[in-house]
Amino acid sequence: MARSHKNDIIWGMEVRGHKTLLLAFLPWLALSARADAPFDSDSEVPRVLTPARLDQPISEVPASVTIIDRELIRISGARELHEVLRLVPGMAVAKADGNVPTVSYHGTQARDTRRMLVLIDGRSVYQPGFARVSWNDLAVSLEDVERIEVTRGPASAAYGANAFTGVINIITRDPRDSVGQRVSVRAGNNGIRDARLGASHQFENGAFRVSVSSQRDDGYDAGITPLENGDAKRVDKLNSRTVFELSPRDTLTVHAGGSRSRLDRPPESGLQELADYYDDTHQVGERAFFGLDWQRQFSPRHQLKVSAYGQYTNEDNNLDLCFRDPLTGAQGPGGGLFFSQELRDLYLANNSDIGQTLAAAGADPGIQNRYATLQASGAQAFCGRAWLDTQETRYDLEIQDTLQVTDWARLVAGANLRHDRGESQAFLSGTGENVSRRLFANLAVKPVAPVTISLGGFWEHDDINGEHFSPRAGINWQVVRGHTLRASYARALRTPDIYEDQARINLPITDLNAPFAGNQQALLGWNPAYFFVTQQSPGMLKPERIRSRELGYYGRFFAGALGGFELDIRYFREELWDLVSGALNPFEFDTANDGEVEHRGTEAQLSWRPNARHLLRLTGAHVHTEANIATEQRFAARDSASALWHWRLGGGWSWSTAYYLARDYNDYPFERLDAQLGFRHRLHQTEVEWNFVVQHPLNKEPVVFVENQYQDDQRYWIGATVTF
Incomplete structure (x- = not known):
């Protein structure tokens, strides 16, 4: 096309x-x-x-x-x-x-x-x-x-x-x-x-x-x-x-x-099929910046500018959810299966296909054993909080020179150095960085x-x-x-961007209700516990x-x-x-x-x-x-x-x-x-x-x-x- x-x-x-x-x-x-x-x-x-x-x-x-x-x-x-x-x-x-x-x-x-x-x-x-x-x-x-x-x-x-x-x-x-x-x-x-x-x-x-x-x-x-x-x-x-x-x-x-x-x-539409919200979701953000520009006028025909700035962004979305039992469709301790080690393993074995994973879960021996453990916990529901968190920083330094070369030609040229950093447990499972080096020139004749x-x-x-x-x-x-x-x-x-290149999505759950709080290893199979769905960028x-x-x-x-x-x-x-x-x-x-x-x-x-x-x-x-x-x-x-x-x-x-x-x-x-x-x-x-x-x-x-x-x-x- x-x-x-x-x-x-x-x-x-x-x-x-x-x-x-x-x-x-x-x-x-x-x-x-x-x-x-x-x-x-x-x-x-x-x-x-x-x-x-x-x-x-x-x-x-x-x-x-x-x-x-x-x-x-x-x-x-x-x-x-x-x-x-x-x-x-x-x-x-x-x-x-x-x-x-x-x-x-x-x-x-x-x-x-x-x-x-x-x-x-x-x-x-x-x-x-x-x-x-x-x-x-x-x-x-x-x-x-x-x-x-x-x-x-x-x-x-x-x-x-x-x-x-x-x-x-x-x-x-x-x-x-x-x-x-x-x-x-x-x-x-x-x-x-x-x-x-x-x-x-x-x-x-x-x-x-x-x-x-x-x-x-x-x-x-x-x-x-x-x-x-x-x-x-x-x-x-x-x-x-x-x-x-x-x-x-x-x-x-x-x-x-x-x-x-x-x-x-x-509400996140994908999660609504699996859970009920027990509190509203809020996106809370904080941003700050500081910058300096120095300009030197050498003559009416020649000017130099040096710029530097730093900026910071922090953003969090809370997801307060009670997960429904995947076998009964009702709230109960079986909702913990969505954060079990066994369901994550089954998801990866099914080539990250959510539909196939949930369809096969009922017949998987490991899932059956985990489900029995959850049912024996005595809990009335499985509720907790997940965070969609992002933090970003940027530091930028630039030098720009503007020159009237002749009466009929003007040139602006410069160099730039930039460092970007992104951090997120939910989207990156840690930190990603990128450093760029840049040169530019524009001529008007x-x-x-x-x-x-x-x-x-x-x-x-x-x-x-x-x-x-x-x-x-x-x-x-x-x-x-x-x-x-x-x-x-x-x-x-x-x-x-950093996310597109280095994404490794893992959604942990915190603030769990009893008896799951402080007992994730025994009841869910791992600690910390993550939502069974994960994604990873191939970086290509x-x-x-x-x-x-x-x-x-x-x-x-x-x-x-x-x-x-x-x-x-x-x-x-x-x-x-x-x-x-x-x-x-x-x-x-x-x-x-x-x-x-x-x-x-x-x-x-x-x-x-x-x-x-x-x-x-x-x-x-x-x-x-x-x-x-x-x-x-x-x-x-x-x-x-x-x-x-x-x-x-x-x-x-x-x-x-x-x-x-x-x-x-x-x-x-x-x-x-x-x-x-x-x-x-x-x-x-x-x-x-x-x-x-x-x-x-x-x-x-x-x-x-x-x-x-x-x-x-x-x-x-x-x-x-x-x-x-």
Whole structure:
């Protein structure tokens, strides 16, 4: 399917077709840029840093980029960070697993979204041990964010493995750009109770900013199986940034923070067939980070940056269960068979087939003897607690040098050393580690004034995956002033994580009831006792790979008195292969590199300011996705769109409304309408802002999976912010 000669022919035909369309478009572009027509100068074009690690006008970068700034965040009415990413064309965003958000560019799998890099101030929050991004626990609140730059397309040439389908770069506010204190509160239905306290201060040679925030809600699924008691969430966050201007040339930035979370989680479906829960399951997490950035400005043409950070994650899920007797189906001491040495041996003898193991258990002599021992114990039930535990640490050191080689060439190059460590009794039976060494370079050249050529590459070697190289090439041609055509080609990879490479699943049981507590050797045949199901990775996975080709257009129209109009269009073809598409859990562990996906489509984003009081922002994507494995299409919407309109009514009042569409996620459409009414006024030296937000689903379909039946649950809240 992917990488076929037939597809190359189709791509060439489509390129020629779009080239014809663009050539037909050029006379209109020229007319729009005639000498007496208003247009944006190059200095007014937004600048971005993320795509190639170079500070460039968005019209010159080798990728499509979406910018979400503080204003867009505020007028969107979003309460959580992941929600504003619905403003990115082609981005799949949903709470696909109860209260756990899922975010994926050109979504494929709905629960295992491990193919996109997320940065906060340059620090990767892509967790190395278990290949995921935990959006609930990111130690940053929306109010801390200055802007978000989303590179839409593979960016491994700039950031290495795992910048596979794109990069989300979350940039927090520089404390030198803020002053004073801010207190925010929010309350609404579904138990919404949020609060934030932020403070910033400027001193002689620098400034600091710190915020403490708390989010509470009762979730969505209360009263609906399997979450009759709801899926409540509680998250507390600390975020700080301090800047020291050591000299006119030297700047030191200190980043620090962390989060604590508690999420109600649904029962594990595989365990529900074997046991009854005697207490609710909670996912409890703790995260902390500390980072330093030192920048030296040798001259306006030469800058050196050294960055170092460390981060820690600890997460536990409790499973409080009373196991049913496999022979009678009722609770009793026979439930201990599931944690017996004999059933584990039978499971391994049956090639790790759960069904065959349980079918053969009744006739196995060893199992019969163990069952008799359990029945003679006099216990009324077999109950205990199992833990799904993960701990991850990362230490990262990077040196980056940016040089204006000539008036027409700029180069950024650097080296990176990283150590990742994952620890889990449940998933690794101990500890796994990985050390990576990496070199990168990106070059932007202007051979003639209207043309920018971008070349980049990232070499890396790590202990698990060996040596790899990811290239990218792009060309931008400013056809007429304010209007640029773009073409780019990139290859990228996602390397298997520690869990995929070194998994050895063993689920021990603790806190057993009497007489099993302290007597596991005699009653269960071993100590400690483990659940009979186990999985082990063969350690033979190859990296997932992607090849991307893109044609694009970026234009700006009608600046000045007529307002502003900005348009970006992207046509792309992405071929993904060697994908790990199977489930990787205690009951099913499929590590085959047999998945293939092809994305082909068009995306567009438009921003229009007809005057100072109005802003209209539209995005849309139409994507054809073909996959050889059904799970890779669950989160891939054929059509998606967003529309956001903001109106400053006057007198401190404002109104905004937003519409979001994804058709479909796993055959379920997502459609929602949001509205926000705001009022801002001053009391002496204090500014007070009020807002009322309603999020109203336009259908009653589940989201991705049938158990997520919260589309009919309207949410609303009122918030107040005091700045002094």
